[in-house]
Amino acid sequence: MAGVGSSIEAVFREERGRLLAALVRRFGDLDLAEEVASDAIEAALVHWPADGVPPNPGAWLMTTARRRAVDRLRRDRTYAARLAILQVEADRAGPAAPAGTGSSGELPDERLQLFFTCAHPALPAEDRVALTLRCLAGLTTQEVARAFLLPPATMAKRIVRAKKKIREARIPFRVPGADELPERLPGVLQVIYSVFTEGYAASTGPDLQRPDLAEEAIRLARILRRLLPGEREIAGLLGLMLLVHARHEARIGADGELVLLDDQDRSRWDRTMIEEGQGLVVAALTGGPPGLYGVQAAIAALHDEAADLATTDWPQIVALYDVLLALAPSPVIALNRAVAVAMRDGAEAGLALLDELAGEPRLRGYHPYPTARGDLLHRLGRHRAAADAYRQALGWAGTEPERAHLRRRLETCSGEGDD
Amino acid sequence: MKYMLLINSAAAESDTEPASFEEWVAYDKSVRESGVYVAGESLADLTTATTVRVNASGERTVTDGPFAETREILGGFYVIDVPDLDVALDWAARCPGARGGGSIVVRPVAEFD
Numbered sequence: 015m016a017g018v019g020s021s022i023e024a025v026f027r028e029e030r031g032r033l034l035a036a037l038v039r040r041f042g043d044l045d046l047a048e049e050v051a052s053d054a055i056e057a058a059l060v061h062w063p064a065d066g067v068p069p070n071p072g073a074w075l076m077t078t079a080r081r082r083a084v085d086r087l088r089r090d091r092t093y094a095a096r097l098a099i100l101q102v103e104a105d106r107a108g109p110a111a112p113a114g115t116g117s118s119g120e121l122p123d124e125r126l127q128l129f130f131t132c133a134h135p136a137l138p139a140e141d142r143v144a145l146t147l148r149c150l151a152g153l154t155t156q157e158v159a160r161a162f163l164l165p166p167a168t169m170a171k172r173i174v175r176a177k178k179k180i181r182e183a184r185i186p187f188r189v190p191g192a193d194e195l196p197e198r199l200p201g202v203l204q205v206i207y208s209v210f211t212e213g214y215a216a217s218t219g220p221d222l223q224r225p226d227l228a229e230e231a232i233r234l235a236r237i238l239r240r241l242l243p244g245e246r247e248i249a250g251l252l253g254l255m256l257l258v259h260a261r262h263e264a265r266i267g268a269d270g271e272l273v274l275l276d277d278q279d280r281s282r283w284d285r286t287m288i289e290e291g292q293g294l295v296v297a298a299l300t301g302g303p304p305g306l307y308g309v310q311a312a313i314a315a316l317h318d319e320a321a322d323l324a325t326t327d328w329p330q331i332v333a334l335y336d337v338l339l340a341l342a343p344s345p346v347i348a349l350n351r352a353v354a355v356a357m358r359d360g361a362e363a364g365l366a367l368l369d370e371l372a373g374e375p376r377l378r379g380y381h382p383y384p385t386a387r388g389d390l391l392h393r394l395g396r397h398r399a400a401a402d403a404y405r406q407a408l409g410w411a412g413t414e415p416e417r418a419h420l421r422r423r424l425e426t427c428s429g430e431g432d433d
Numbered sequence: 434m435k436y437m438l439l440i441n442s443a444a445a446e447s448d449t450e451p452a453s454f455e456e457w458v459a460y461d462k463s464v465r466e467s468g469v470y471v472a473g474e475s476l477a478d479l480t481t482a483t484t485v486r487v488n489a490s491g492e493r494t495v496t497d498g499p500f501a502e503t504r505e506i507l508g509g510f511y512v513i514d515v516p517d518l519d520v521a522l523d524w525a526a527r528c529p530g531a532r533g534g535g536s537i538v539v540r541p542v543a544e545f546d
Binding site: 134136182183184185186188190 | 434516517518519522539541543
């Protein structure tokens, strides 16, 4: 019965976030919604393997969960009174029309409200990521803890704290109005991108990347794009993640070591993902001024389209970094631009730009900075200075594959005298 | 749901202009007329503040102050009754005290039932 088991698994994956969002909307309480959603899924695990998956599994889960909720409310009078008030006020506070697709029996999709609640600026940034993974991606608290290499108890405390603030400060479950959306959407995108970057380049631990997290982020962005199809920055973010993730298999060598862009086997890049990403770049950059994610996606697309490092369109990449810097000045973007300039104009030019960033407090402890300096110094034959830079990077790098890569670089430098 | 807006003005000189008296009057009027107003006061000058502490043996200590040891000074408050945090934050953002280096801390009033 493995077939039935995995199809049930797929249904839960698809329906859990939507179910939770609908329950939160109805009962105004995240804890209660989670409890009865779990109850409904447990009931499904009992019934479905025997009776088969119902034709409308989402509606089945919702009906079951709602009955459980009503049972719980009857048992707890004061809770019921409080929830009744919450519900009345939620209805009065405004509709935030559910994006139902209209076909009969289909649940309205209220996940968009949950996205904005989980990413509310009144919550600490790390709680937003945890809550989004818990509520919208449907990860268990333990899985969320594992994703961030934290003890489950710590993560549980964090999630409880976030839910308490939502409840007691009454952070609303609602989609911001058109006037607030430009202000609030970047927070939601930032949460998804944080999940992705942790998946692309784990900050600590034995593994260089965590494809599961990267894929979770892509899945969340797809949901968000379905719910807000007109927002170009969502297209940009989804495109960016696909175009970067398309290279993930080629980024790791046979022994788990880091393989840089220069040395990657480009035939191992995922062409389907690249094509989808390219389409999204077009959507992201058409019809208005470019956004941060759209421009970054365009840069990723240029890398993916090139046959090798030498024929990469470096002038256009530098130009896109200029656009990016104008949108959001940051030393990290300036660092990337400097590397692109080195590819276009030579190592000397790139190094001069890197040296301008030397005093940046935000680059302290950021190992890509000394790594890039080491690479350019190495190319210029200044091996002793390159070795110093690599040693500094080694002290800052968080994952073992990165450290191994830097040690190899360091050996290469030490073997050669200065020109 | 009731929220308290604690109006903190910046102690240090800020480079942005503080709100004018007229702006405060206009804000106060809109809070009261919109129906969200529950309570509100503006506090007298900080130099008039006095602190009382009672130690374990019940002894009372009265000291002058506190003064500007803290970076921000509580200058007044509103209590408003609105449906949720977002609405409370909207009112806080419109408060003249949020400008000129000041800030508004928004805290839900605890409900015991």
